[in-house]
Amino acid sequence: MMPSGKSGATPAKPTPEAMIIIVDDDAAVRESLDSLFRSVGFATRLHAAPAELLAAPLPDLPGCIILDVRLPGISGLDLQGELARSGIALPIIFMTGHGDIPMSVRAMKAGAVDFLAKPFRDQDMLDAASVAITRDRQRRRETQAVDGLRARYETLTAREREVMVHVVDGLMNKQVAGRLGLSEITVKIHRGNAMRKMLARSLAELVRQAETLGLPRP
Amino acid sequence: MQSSGTAKDEWSSGLRPSHHAPRLGHLWIPAGLLTLAIFLVDILTPIDGAVAVLYVVVVLISGRSGRRRDTLIAAGVAILLTIYAYADTHGFRHIGSPTLRVFVSLAAIAIAGVLVLQGQTAAGALLRSERRYRRMFDASRIGIVEEDWRAIRSAVGGAPQDRDATVRRLRGLIRIVDVNPAMLVMLGWDTAAPIIGTAHNFLMVSERIFAETLDAYLRGDAFFEAEAEIMRANGNTLPALLSITFPPREDPDGTVLIFVVDTTERRQAQHALLRAQAELAHAARTATLGELSASIAHEVNQPLMAVVTSGEAGLRWLRRDEPDLAEVEQSITRIVAEGRRASQIVARIRSFVKKAPVQMELLDVATLVEDSVLLVESELSTVHVVLDRAVAPGLPALRGDRIQLQQILVNLMVNASQAMAAQSAPRRLRIAAHRDGEDRILITVGDTGPGIAPEDLPRLFEPFFTTRQEGLGMGLAICRTTAEAHGGRLAVESCQGEGTAFILRLPAAETELA
Numbered sequence: 001m002m003p004s005g006k007s008g009a010t011p012a013k014p015t016p017e018a019m020i021i022i023v024d025d026d027a028a029v030r031e032s033l034d035s036l037f038r039s040v041g042f043a044t045r046l047h048a049a050p051a052e053l054l055a056a057p058l059p060d061l062p063g064c065i066i067l068d069v070r071l072p073g074i075s076g077l078d079l080q081g082e083l084a085r086s087g088i089a090l091p092i093i094f095m096t097g098h099g100d101i102p103m104s105v106r107a108m109k110a111g112a113v114d115f116l117a118k119p120f121r122d123q124d125m126l127d128a129a130s131v132a133i134t135r136d137r138q139r140r141r142e143t144q145a146v147d148g149l150r151a152r153y154e155t156l157t158a159r160e161r162e163v164m165v166h167v168v169d170g171l172m173n174k175q176v177a178g179r180l181g182l183s184e185i186t187v188k189i190h191r192g193n194a195m196r197k198m199l200a201r202s203l204a205e206l207v208r209q210a211e212t213l214g215l216p217r218p
Numbered sequence: 219m220q221s222s223g224t225a226k227d228e229w230s231s232g233l234r235p236s237h238h239a240p241r242l243g244h245l246w247i248p249a250g251l252l253t254l255a256i257f258l259v260d261i262l263t264p265i266d267g268a269v270a271v272l273y274v275v276v277v278l279i280s281g282r283s284g285r286r287r288d289t290l291i292a293a294g295v296a297i298l299l300t301i302y303a304y305a306d307t308h309g310f311r312h313i314g315s316p317t318l319r320v321f322v323s324l325a326a327i328a329i330a331g332v333l334v335l336q337g338q339t340a341a342g343a344l345l346r347s348e349r350r351y352r353r354m355f356d357a358s359r360i361g362i363v364e365e366d367w368r369a370i371r372s373a374v375g376g377a378p379q380d381r382d383a384t385v386r387r388l389r390g391l392i393r394i395v396d397v398n399p400a401m402l403v404m405l406g407w408d409t410a411a412p413i414i415g416t417a418h419n420f421l422m423v424s425e426r427i428f429a430e431t432l433d434a435y436l437r438g439d440a441f442f443e444a445e446a447e448i449m450r451a452n453g454n455t456l457p458a459l460l461s462i463t464f465p466p467r468e469d470p471d472g473t474v475l476i477f478v479v480d481t482t483e484r485r486q487a488q489h490a491l492l493r494a495q496a497e498l499a500h501a502a503r504t505a506t507l508g509e510l511s512a513s514i515a516h517e518v519n520q521p522l523m524a525v526v527t528s529g530e531a532g533l534r535w536l537r538r539d540e541p542d543l544a545e546v547e548q549s550i551t552r553i554v555a556e557g558r559r560a561s562q563i564v565a566r567i568r569s570f571v572k573k574a575p576v577q578m579e580l581l582d583v584a585t586l587v588e589d590s591v592l593l594v595e596s597e598l599s600t601v602h603v604v605l606d607r608a609v610a611p612g613l614p615a616l617r618g619d620r621i622q623l624q625q626i627l628v629n630l631m632v633n634a635s636q637a638m639a640a641q642s643a644p645r646r647l648r649i650a651a652h653r654d655g656e657d658r659i660l661i662t663v664g665d666t667g668p669g670i671a672p673e674d675l676p677r678l679f680e681p682f683f684t685t686r687q688e689g690l691g692m693g694l695a696i697c698r699t700t701a702e703a704h705g706g707r708l709a710v711e712s713c714q715g716e717g718t719a720f721i722l723r724l725p726a727a728e729t730e731l732a
Contacts, residue, residue, distance in 0.1 A: 025599070026520045026524070028520070028521060028524035028528075028552055028555070028556050028559070029520055029523055029524050029527075031524075031528075031552060032523070032524045032525075032527035032528040032531060032549070032552060032556075033527060035527075035528065035531035035532075035535070035545060035548065035549055035552075036527055036530060036531035036534065038545075039531050039534035039535045039538070039542075039545065040534060070516055070599075070600050072599045072602075074602070075602075095523075097515055097516035097519035097520065097523075118519045118520070118522070118523035119519065119522050119523035119525075119526035119527065120523075120526075120527075121530075122527060122530035122531070122534070125527075
């Protein structure tokens with residue numbers, strides 16, 4: 001996704017590293033934030049209303065959302081909940097004209113990165129944004145790891161999964177064979193295949209992977 | 219005599235002596251002498267005639283005193299003396315022509331007495347009536363001018379060519395007959411003498427009011443009322459209410475009475491009331507802004523934030539190894555625009571709470587609606603009210619105080635948004651303006667709130683009536699007063715469960731916007 005605004009403004013960055021999504025109903029506020037982030041090399045995307053944000057596809061980039069608490073049609077806090085429900089896990093930085101403590105507590109509890117009172121110092125905003133992006137990058141890495149694991153798990157046959165479940169539950173090959181009505185040698189082969197496909201170097205690692213994937217107990 | 223004593227008492231009791239009641243002392247002497255002379259002639263001279271008839275003269279003289287008792291005494295004395303003289307001269311045994319003569323005399327005296335008494339009764343009533351009216355005229359605190367307009371009636375005839383000239387000419391034909399003391403005080407004249415008998419028609423300062431009065435007079439109206447400025451002796455003017463009564467057409471007496479009430483105090487009271495209303499309206503505006511303070515803070519903060527952030531961004535563009543001047547220019551342009559915007563917002567709010575005297579001016583309805591919406595737009599958006607505007611194009615202008623009319627609309631819109639605050643149903647606010655007939659403009663503010671309870675409707679516009687816990691209950695009362703001060707009306711229609719609409723009807727200004 002290309003950053004909005006002047007594309008020539010962010011030189012030497014054909015694919016941006018991060019994307020800042022700015023949601024504010026005030027055009028001047030949006031544009032000034034846009035200019036600020038672009039001046040330090042971020043890509044930006046601007047939305048005037050929450051509905052626009054929800055409708056547009058999200059970029060496959062680490063990033064964060066900068067949100068005014070008070071937005072037309074829906075409050076920023078409600079939008080935060082809405083985003084969480086739709087599985088959008090981008091970190092949120094709130095801006096407010098009249099930050100009151102209960103509101104900021106609520107926002108922070110719901111996972112906001114920061115809560116800045118307008119007008120804020122540019123450095124505060126940029127710091128908050130880099131914290132958010134780091135956090136998002138981390139989250140993405142974790143998600144990616146789980147995603148890879150899941151993809152590998154998908155390649156197991158039904159029998160291999162069955163064997164894996166019992167093995168990680170702590171059963172011996174013999175016991176597994178007895179439970180599944182297989183020969184011990186067959187169990188051994190399935191177990192070897194599962195560990196190879198899962199890239200598990202030890203039984204302990206296979207157990208951790210099963211936990212990460214949240215596999216059911218036999 | 220005892221009569222003179224009572225007369226003195228009467229005078230000292232406060233009534234002014236009048237030329238209608240001559241002093242009795244002047245009458246008793248000639249009357250007594252005349253009675254004595256008639257009696258002596260009657261009894262001593264052998265004249266064959268009804269000498270006693272001359273007592274009639276005494277009775278008539280006694281009548282001039284204006285007192286019934288005097289006449290009764292005079293007639294009684296005359297009758298007794300006549301009978302005594304007859305008895306003394308002729309005796310009672312012989313009945314003849316002297317007897318006839320004495321009866322004629324007695325009858326004449328009696329008839330004269332009765333006539334004098336009747337006359338006195340009538341004159342007395344007239345006198346009392348005259349005194350009563352004189353007292354009203356003199357003691358009244360209302361200024362009264364008596365004018366003779368007979369010359370006008372005879373001068374009017376045929377179709378007048380130049381109305382203004384005719385009016386001026388006719389005005390010169392009026393003669394002032396009398397002016398009461400209250401009127402003199404009002405006018406600042408020491409005495410009525412200089413104006414009595416002149417055409418100094420000081421009451422009608424403006425020709426227009428005189429012309430209207432003249433029209434009423436010529437139409438045959440019984441009276442005419444007008445508010446006018448009257449000219450005082452020192453050249454100042456005085457606001458007054460004139461009530462002019464015309465004589466009936468068939469009345470040959472062309473006296474026109476003008477009653478004048480000084481309305482200075484009333485006008486001052488009206489001004490004081492207007493001032494008090496303005497103070498109250500100002501307090502209510504301040505309170506309204508207080509309720510909107512959160513949205514106002516947000517509204518002012520937006521451009522300020524844009525200014526600060528644009529400035530910081532601009533600096534960053536400038537401090538790059540390769541400064542991006544195009545971006546810097548954009549940032550500065552935004553700073554300038556947003557700085558202006560912030561100052562406009564502040565100016566708008568300041569003008570709304572400014573304590574300014576009422577200023578009636580021609581107002582464009584669309585602008586009025588727009589300015590009011592600007593004040594509440596941010597608040598409406600915060601509480602998620604969707605605003606719908608429908609101002610018909612080409613509406614005639616209004617004449618009114620911009621801030622006060624804005625206050626009505628702001629108040630109605632804030633009320634509507636508060637009414638909808640608790641509901642999950644769609645919150646829609648509609649402000650619409652259109653023409654109502656030829657000369658009225660209708661502005662409605664409608665919401666989709668829960669509506670107003672029927673039992674609350676009649677009291678809705680009463681001061682201190684409120685359904686909100688924190689409300690003062692002055693808003694709608696002030697709105698209605700303001701609407702009425704502008705010659706308009708503020709009404710409400712509400713349907714429970716469907717919403718409420720406030721309907722503001724205002725007269726269109728006669729002159730179009732330039």
